[in-house]
Amino acid sequence: MQKKPYAFTYSIWWNLLLMVVGASLWAWAFKAIVIPHQFFSGGVAGLSLLVSYWLGIFPVSVWLLIINAPIFVMAWLMVSRRFFLYSLFGMLCLSLLIEIMPWTVAVENKGLAVLAAGSIMGAGTGIALRSLGSLGGTDILAIILSQRYNVRPGQTNFAFNFTVFCLGLALFSLDEVLYSLAMVFVAAWVMEYFLGMFNQRRLVLIISDKPEDIARRILNEMRRGCTFLHGRGAYTGKEREVVMTVVNNVQVKRLEELVFTTDPNAFTIVESTLNVLDQGFSERKKY
Known part of the structure; x- marks a missing residue:
């Protein structure tokens, strides 16, 4: 207080x-x-x-x-x-x-x-x-x-x-x-x-055979939250968990290193976001 x-x-x-x-x-x-x-x-x-x-x-x-x-x-x-x-x-x-x-x-x-x-x-x-x-x-x-x-x-x-x-x-x-x-x-x-420039973040989707290991390392080593999305391969029909997380620009390379040292065959998608509102990033501005 x-x-x-x-x-x-x-x-x-x-x-x-x-x-x-x-x-x-x-x-x-x-x-x-x-x-x-x-x-x-x-x-x-x-x-x-x-x-x-x-x-x-x-x-x-x-x-x-x-x-x-x-x-x-x-x-x-x-x-x-x-x-x-x-x-x-x-x-x-x-x-x-x-x-x-x-x-x-x-x-x-x-x-x-x-x-x-x-x-x-x-x-x-x-x-x-x-x-x-x-x-x-x-x-x-x-x-x-x-x-x-x-x-x-x-x-x-x-x-x-x-x-x-x-x-x-x-x-x-x-x-x-x-x-x-x-x-x-x-x-x-x-x-x-x-x-x-202060609000740009990267939305990362990770498709891997080791989603639990990757998510655990993101949580423990990068101190970032992540979410499992349920996915299914269109060609193989195989069901798997897709890891979704958001990081800032300087953390992208570190995340890539973390993912590919855990699973060299992982498929990773990195997208730019317009804005991310969260206590870990930017809170909603209240005038």
Whole structure:
């Protein structure tokens, strides 16, 4: 019972750290690469940039706060108060950092600028979404759709951005819009990579004449659970137990060594999984 306050405090500081790091990367790419090259980022930040250019009043950071207001109401009503507060912190950090960051990056080639900005912004968003909050804007919409309809965050962001790019044609040239679209595509891909790199696991099916021995070694030596599935050979008609287990990427080779030293004739299938929810791997994130 005494460990709970410590764990709770650690969780708060860890989540705030993720928000600050994610917001810093995103704001740096936005201020140092996107604006100097006259790209726009899509999402609420891109919409804020368009409105700022169009009306000529208030900086981007102020419009970011204004447009985010109704989205944060949705976060409060449809997700949780904790998610709302973390996301509010992230959005305020992002707005402040965009306003005060002085740095620019000397990248003259627009193609390289697209790759650099997209990669950094995608990494920043992905790191922030590893927390229990977000950076606001379309990230909140992505979380809501992911929770309710299992829509991947990168898909939500890219779909929303398409509308923003259509509006951007009124203020930017076609070349600038296409560069911006490519940048957002890179950002969405990198964000999905950061979100998935810690959750990828390998589902392994092992067909062997020594299933009991293999299962025992998996349990005792690798400290991983496994399950017997009842199987029957289509050609031989022979019934046997199929061993099913889940391991992380670095354990695959060790599992292969374990299996084939037990039964050199074993038939092993290794598949990638999108996500595994379990106390031994990743617990379901509760916002």
